[in-house]
Amino acid sequence: EAQVTQNPRYLITVTGKKLTVTCSQNMNHEYMSWYRQDPGLGLRQIYYSMNVEVTDKGDVPEGYKVSRKEKRNFPLILESPSPNQTSLYFCASSAKYGQRETQYFGPGTRLLVL
Amino acid sequence: AQSVTQPDIHITVSEGASLELRCNYSYGATPYLFWYVQSPGQGLQLLLKYFSGDTLVQGIKGFEAEFKRSQSSFNLRKPSVHWSDAAEYFCAVGPNSGGYNKLIFGAGTRLAVHP
Numbered sequence: 001e002a003q004v005t006q007n008p009r010y011l012i013t014v015t016g017k018k019l020t021v022t023c024s025q026n027m028n029h030e031y032m033s034w035y036r037q038d039p040g041l042g043l044r045q046i047y048y049s050m051n052v053e054v055t056d057k058g059d060v061p062e063g064y065k066v067s068r069k070e071k072r073n074f075p076l077i078l079e080s081p082s083p084n085q086t087s088l089y090f091c092a093s094s095a096k097y098g099q100r101e102t103q104y105f106g107p108g109t110r111l112l113v114l
Numbered sequence: 115a116q117s118v119t120q121p122d123i124h125i126t127v128s129e130g131a132s133l134e135l136r137c138n139y140s141y142g143a144t145p146y147l148f149w150y151v152q153s154p155g156q157g158l159q160l161l162l163k164y165f166s167g168d169t170l171v172q173g174i175k176g177f178e179a180e181f182k183r184s185q186s187s188f189n190l191r192k193p194s195v196h197w198s199d200a201a202e203y204f205c206a207v208g209p210n211s212g213g214y215n216k217l218i219f220g221a222g223t224r225l226a227v228h229p
Binding site: 004031032033040042043044045050090092094095096097103105107 | 118120123146155156157158159160163165204211212213214215216217219220221222
């Protein structure tokens with residue numbers, strides 16, 4: 001079954017305590033992205049990757065890091081979380097555009113930074 | 115600037131009624147266009163996409179959308195809404211090459227369905 005998994009699903013942490021949200025896909029997709037979703041703002045892209053070792057900033061990259069050492073994994077790192085990073089985070093993966101291709105989203109990670 | 119506008123934040127319809135969700139975009143080049151649905155507590159699921167050709171595209175769950183270049187719009191429609199269609203709907207635009215990694219999303223329209 002095609003799947004994007006994220007862990008953890010829920011996380012409460014404190015300001016400044018480094019955390020990592022993992023993302024893994026089983027479809028051998030080249031493209032992976034991280035988004036944050038906030039009420040009234042829709043989804044905003046944090047970082048994306050077009051293949052192993054190829055990453056680039058999205059619209060809201062400040063305070064986040066990513067790495068793509070393996071094709072299937074694309075972790076999101078918050079080195080020093082702050083309350084304004086409280087949000088719902090989604091990982092997504094896809095192949096290149098095609099009529100039969102689609103983009104798959106993970107179930108989301110709800111983060112609360114105190 | 116590239117942007118997507120969904121003018122309606124909330125829409126309520128009765129079950130069995132028709133539905134139209136509006137989407138307008140601003141994009142420098144000819145974009146690819148998408149509609150996603152997010153059910154409560156779930157990730158997003160692609161409903162349909164427009165790349166080129168026929169401007170009326172069919173998607174899953176009985177949805178369709180029409181691309182109108184002159185109006186920079188890509189409105190989503192369904193002739194008869196079911197209670198299970200209650201969800202949040204997002205319109206998105208992206209470049210006409212590559213992959214889904216550079217999409218710009220609208221703020222979403224939350225649909226409520228009355229029995």
